[in-house]
Amino acid sequence: MPSKCDKRSERENKRSGEDEEEEDESEVRVAILRRSNIVDQLFTKQKMLTEKEETIAAREKDLASATRALEESKSVLEKEKKLFQAQLLHVNRHDEMLRGRVTINMGGTHFETSVETLRQCQFFRAMFSGSWDCSAGAETPIFIDRDPARFAILLNFLRSNLHTACLKEYCLSASRLEVLFLLREAEFFAIESAVDFLEQFARHAEEVEKAFDEIRVNVGGEIFVTSTRTLALCPFFANLLAGFTKRGDLPISAARLSSARPIFLDRNPAFFRILLDYLRSGCDRDVLKYHISQLPDAMVSYFKDDMKNFYELP
Numbered sequence: 001m002p003s004k005c006d007k008r009s010e011r012e013n014k015r016s017g018e019d020e021e022e023e024d025e026s027e028v029r030v031a032i033l034r035r036s037n038i039v040d041q042l043f044t045k046q047k048m049l050t051e052k053e054e055t056i057a058a059r060e061k062d063l064a065s066a067t068r069a070l071e072e073s074k075s076v077l078e079k080e081k082k083l084f085q086a087q088l089l090h091v092n093r094h095d096e097m098l099r100g101r102v103t104i105n106m107g108g109t110h111f112e113t114s115v116e117t118l119r120q121c122q123f124f125r126a127m128f129s130g131s132w133d134c135s136a137g138a139e140t141p142i143f144i145d146r147d148p149a150r151f152a153i154l155l156n157f158l159r160s161n162l163h164t165a166c167l168k169e170y171c172l173s174a175s176r177l178e179v180l181f182l183l184r185e186a187e188f189f190a191i192e193s194a195v196d197f198l199e200q201f202a203r204h205a206e207e208v209e210k211a212f213d214e215i216r217v218n219v220g221g222e223i224f225v226t227s228t229r230t231l232a233l234c235p236f237f238a239n240l241l242a243g244f245t246k247r248g249d250l251p252i253s254a255a256r257l258s259s260a261r262p263i264f265l266d267r268n269p270a271f272f273r274i275l276l277d278y279l280r281s282g283c284d285r286d287v288l289k290y291h292i293s294q295l296p297d298a299m300v301s302y303f304k305d306d307m308k309n310f311y312e313l314p
Contacts, residue, residue, distance in 0.1 A: 100114065100115055101113070101114055101115075102114065102115050102118065102142065103140075103141040103142070104118075104141065104142050104144060104151075105141035105142065105143040105144070106144050106146055106147075106148040106151045107144070107145060107146055107147055107148045107151075108148065109148035109152075110141055111148075111151070111152070111155060113155060113158075113159070115128050117155075117158050117159055118158065120158050120162060120191075121154075121158065121189050121190055121191040121192075122189075122190035122191075122192070123188070123189040123190045123191075124189070127142075146185065146188065147181075147185060150181060150182050150185045151185065151189075153166070153167070153170055153182060154182075154185060154186060154189060154191060154194060157191070157194055158191070162193045162194075164193075164197045167194060167197055167198065167201075168197075168201070170182070171198070171201045171205075176202060176205045179198060179201060179202050179205065180202055182198060183195065183198040183199060183202060186198055213227060213228040214226075214227060215227060215228055215231055215241075215263065216262035216263070217231075217262055217263045217264075217265060217272075218262040218263065218264045218265070219265045219267055219268075219269045219272040220265070220266060220267055220268060220269045220272075221269070222269035222272075223262060224269075224272065224273075224276060226276060226279075226280070228241060230276070230279050230280055231279065233279045233282075233283055234275065234279055234311055234312070234313065235311070235312040235313070236310065236311045236312045236313075237311075240263075267306065267310060268302075268306065271302075271303050271306050271307070274288070274291040274292075274303070275307065275311060275313075277291065278291070292304075
C-alpha cells in the first residue's frame with residue numbers, strides 16, 4: 001500500500017505534467033498567432049504591391065497618351081512653320097513686286113513707273129493683285145487703250161503722293177471741257193482723290209462761268225447787256241434764268257441763247273435801267289432811293305408797283 005509521501009509525489013508529478021502541457025499549448029497558440037499575423041502582413045504587402053503596379057501602369061498609359069499628343073502637336077507645329085515660311089516667302093516676293101518696275105503702253109506711248117506708284121488707284125490695284133508676274137513687268141509692257149496725254153497728268157498726280165497741286169496747275173490753264181475729259185479718265189482709272197478734286201473744280205468753273213455769262217435783255221425795244229450774276233440778284237430773273245438755262249435735262253449757255261435772241265421783256269426800259277443800276281450796286285437801297293427821287297411824282301407809284309408785282313422786289 002502506497003504511502004502518503006508517494007501519493008503526494010504522484011500528485012505533484014501529475015500537476016507538473018499538466019503545467020507542461022498548458023505551456024506547450026500556449027506556445028502553440030502563440031506560434032499560430034504569429035503565423036497568422038505574418039500571413040496577414042504578407043497579404044497586405046501583396047495588396048499594396050498590386051495597387052502600386054496598377055498606379056504605375058495607369059501612369060505609363062497617361063505618359064504614352066501625353067507622348068502621342070506631344071508628337072501630334074509637334075507635327076502640327078512643323079506644318080504651321082512650313083506654311084508660315086511659304087507665306088513669308090510670298091510676302092517677300094510681293095514686296096519685291098511692289099518695288100519693281102513696270103511699263104505701261106498707254107495708247108501707243110510707253111510709261112515706265114513702279115507698281116507701288118500705280119497701286120494708289122483702284123484700277124491698277126485690281127490689276128496687280130492675284131497672279132500677275134512681276135518678273136516680266138518691266139520687259140513686257142501692259143497695253144491700255146486710253147489717252148496717253150491725260151494719263152501723263154494722272155501719273156504725275158500719283159507720283160506726287162496724291163498732292164493736288166499738279167492737278168490744280170493743269171486745271172487753271174485748261175478749258176473747262178479739258179477738265180471734264182480729265183475727270184472721265186480719273187473715273188476710268190478709279191483715282192478717287194483725283195475724281196473728287198476735278199469734280200469740285202469743274203463745278204466751281206461752271207458756277208463762275210455762269211455767274212459771268214453775258215446776258216442780253218431786250219426791254220421794250222431797248223437792249224441791255226449785263227451778267228447772269230447781276231440779274232440773279234433779282235428774284236424774277238433768278239427764277240427766269242433757272243428755267244432759261246436748262247431745257248429738260250440739258251444745260252444750255254444763257255449767253256449763247258441771249259446773243260442769238262435777247263431775252264425780251266415788254267416792260268418800261270426806264271424803270272429797268274433803274275433796276276439794273278440798283279442790282280449792279282449790290283442792291284444798295286440808297287441807289288434806289290436816289291433814282292426814285294429823280295422820278296416825277298406821277299411815276300413813283302407806277303415804278304414801285306412794277307418793282308413789286310413784276311420783278312418781285314419788296
